[in-house]
Amino acid sequence: MAGKKRGYHHGNLRQALVEAALALIEAKGPTGFTLSEAAKQAGVTPAAVYRHFAGREDLIAEAARQGYEIFADLMEHAYEKGQPSSLASFEATGRAYLAFARKFPGHYISMFESGISINRNPDLAHVANRAFGTLEKAAETLMAELPEDRRPPARMVSAHVWAMSHGVVELFSRGSPGTKSPFPPEDLLETGIGIYLRGLGLIRPDT
Amino acid sequence: MAGKKRGYHHGNLRQALVEAALALIEAKGPTGFTLSEAAKQAGVTPAAVYRHFAGREDLIAEAARQGYEIFADLMEHAYEKGQPSSLASFEATGRAYLAFARKFPGHYISMFESGISINRNPDLAHVANRAFGTLEKAAETLMAELPEDRRPPARMVSAHVWAMSHGVVELFSRGSPGTKSPFPPEDLLETGIGIYLRGLGLIRPDT
DNA sequence: TGTACATCAGTGAACGCGCGTTCACTGATGTAC
DNA sequence: TGTACATCAGTGAACGCGCGTTCACTGATGTAC
Numbered sequence: 001m002a003g004k005k006r007g008y009h010h011g012n013l014r015q016a017l018v019e020a021a022l023a024l025i026e027a028k029g030p031t032g033f034t035l036s037e038a039a040k041q042a043g044v045t046p047a048a049v050y051r052h053f054a055g056r057e058d059l060i061a062e063a064a065r066q067g068y069e070i071f072a073d074l075m076e077h078a079y080e081k082g083q084p085s086s087l088a089s090f091e092a093t094g095r096a097y098l099a100f101a102r103k104f105p106g107h108y109i110s111m112f113e114s115g116i117s118i119n120r121n122p123d124l125a126h127v128a129n130r131a132f133g134t135l136e137k138a139a140e141t142l143m144a145e146l147p148e149d150r151r152p153p154a155r156m157v158s159a160h161v162w163a164m165s166h167g168v169v170e171l172f173s174r175g176s177p178g179t180k181s182p183f184p185p186e187d188l189l190e191t192g193i194g195i196y197l198r199g200l201g202l203i204r205p206d207t
Numbered sequence: 208m209a210g211k212k213r214g215y216h217h218g219n220l221r222q223a224l225v226e227a228a229l230a231l232i233e234a235k236g237p238t239g240f241t242l243s244e245a246a247k248q249a250g251v252t253p254a255a256v257y258r259h260f261a262g263r264e265d266l267i268a269e270a271a272r273q274g275y276e277i278f279a280d281l282m283e284h285a286y287e288k289g290q291p292s293s294l295a296s297f298e299a300t301g302r303a304y305l306a307f308a309r310k311f312p313g314h315y316i317s318m319f320e321s322g323i324s325i326n327r328n329p330d331l332a333h334v335a336n337r338a339f340g341t342l343e344k345a346a347e348t349l350m351a352e353l354p355e356d357r358r359p360p361a362r363m364v365s366a367h368v369w370a371m372s373h374g375v376v377e378l379f380s381r382g383s384p385g386t387k388s389p390f391p392p393e394d395l396l397e398t399g400i401g402i403y404l405r406g407l408g409l410i411r412p413d414t
Numbered sequence: 415t416g417t418a419c420a421t422c423a424g425t426g427a428a429c430g431c432g433c434g435t436t437c438a439c440t441g442a443t444g445t446a447c
Numbered sequence: 448t449g450t451a452c453a454t455c456a457g458t459g460a461a462c463g464c465g466c467g468t469t470c471a472c473t474g475a476t477g478t479a480c
Contacts, residue, residue: 008440008441008442008443008456008457008458009441009442009443009455009456009457010456010457013456013457029322030238031237031238031322034432034433034434035433035434035435036432036433036434037432044457044458045457045458045459046433046434046435047435047436047437047457047458047459047460048456048457048458049434050434050435050436051455051456051457052456055434055435056433056434056435112377113320115236115238152398152402155389155390156389156390156395156398159378159379159389159390159395159399160371160395160398160399160402162374162378163370163371163374163375163378163379163395163399164367164370164371164374164399165374166373166374166377166378167369167370167371167372167373167374167375167377168370168374170319170373170374170377171366171369171370171373172366172370182362182363182366183362183363183366188363188366188367188370191359191363191367192366192367192370192371192403194406195359195367195403195406195407196399196402196403196406197406198405198406198407199401199402199403199404199405199406199407200402200405200406215423215424215425215473215474215475215476216422216423216424216474216475216476217423217424220423220424241465241466241467242466242467242468243465243466243467244465251424251425252424252425252426253466253467253468254424254425254426254427254468254469254470255423255424255425256467257467257468257469258422258423258424259423262467262468263466263467263468
């Protein structure tokens with residue numbers, strides 16, 4: 001049985017490499033990440049990596065895939081927790097988005113900033129679509145609350161909210177340009193989505 | 208006089224290097240950009256770069272600085288063109304943001320994705336703050352339209368719109384994950400900001 | 415107008431480095447009998 | 448329980464490469480007299 005043995009055989013090198021990669025990507029960006037350093041951090045020769053991955057890109061793709069897996073789970077969980085209120089579900093997925101980005105920065109970067117395409121392999125595409133699907137489902141059930149003649153396409157609404165969430169993460173959650181966030185990112189996203197939902201007519205205009 | 212002479216002396220190497228860098232950054236991302244290749248594309252030895260820049264990072268910083276310069280000008284121009292309507296001004300700056308990102312992708316990437324800090328040198332910090340200041344001014348004059356008790360902080364509003372704009376650029380204007388944008392980025396930003404402004408009570412809730 | 419000379423912007427060779435990847439190998443593990 | 452052997456997961460040396468940066472140099476330009 002594989003496990004805690006340490007010797008010539010690592011026991012769980014594949015996952016150890018993914019985790020080393022995630023730590024490095026978080027610390028130095030996708031640019032700074034190198035296969036050799038990930039191997040070293042896992043206590044192994046660079047050549048050993050090739051027993052488990054086709055190469056550098058493949059390792060990043062696996063990190064991203066695991067990220068999408070966590071991400072999709074979190075989104076689904078948030079969605080269900082908000083039910084039966086479609087508004088609560090929608091807002092919860094928004095919060096979950098930001099929480100994911102903060103808690104799993106290495107995964108987030110692998111997914112959205114490493115430049116790897118979600119179509120690079122079927123597993124990755126599948127789980128990514130599961131994640132995005134949850135975002136859209138949340139938007140869809142929310143739109144059902146609106147009278148048909150005031151109902152924008154759900155995909156558009158989910159794109160708006162996704163864009164604002166991603167923008168908050170990139171600009172204010174990590175310190176991209178001047179590292180001076182005027183407000184806590186959580187508040188920024190919360191208020192931003194709040195105003196947006198009011199604009200849709202889903203929150204009463206007073207208060 | 209410097210100019211069109213080509214021989215041992217380039218004549219305008221500094222700017223030629225910046226432009227080569229911008230083209231490379233646009234084509235390959237900040238990762239793929241190398242000083243040596245920029246030099247080659249300018250028809251010059253890598254060592255020649257050091258007559259004009261302290262090194263690789265400095266070259267990127269200059270590309271970003273020029274980007275902020277163009278960006279700030281465009282924003283100011285858009286703002287003034289929208290006057291005296293504060294709403295028109297605000298919307299125009301939003302459109303100008305996206306237009307800039309599309310028209311000057313190399314600059315945009317240098318500014319927001321290359322990882323260089325706007326505080327790396329005073330010139331850069333100054334022009335960046337000029338650009339951000341215009342965004343805030345647009346939000347401020349817009350907020351003056353609202354009754355005081357319904358007036359969110361201008362900096363927050365400008366952060367919201369900036370986040371959404373940046374998110375649209377990253378996710379839907381370039382093909383980050385699956386390269387499938389459900390809507391044209393211009394429309395996405397236009398409608399998104401429209402809904403947001405309605406939420407602020409700045410556009411009448413019907414229509 | 416001509417000459418001497420300082421200044422400047424480029425060359426080209428060299429450096430040390432770490433990268434991703436390959437290869438033949440070897441040590442450890444698991445299984446068949 | 449013991450032995451032979453196949454399988455597997457690692458090693459370590461080597462590769463070619465392009466990178467950023469340095470250095471002493473040299474060719475071109477501009478200026479003083």
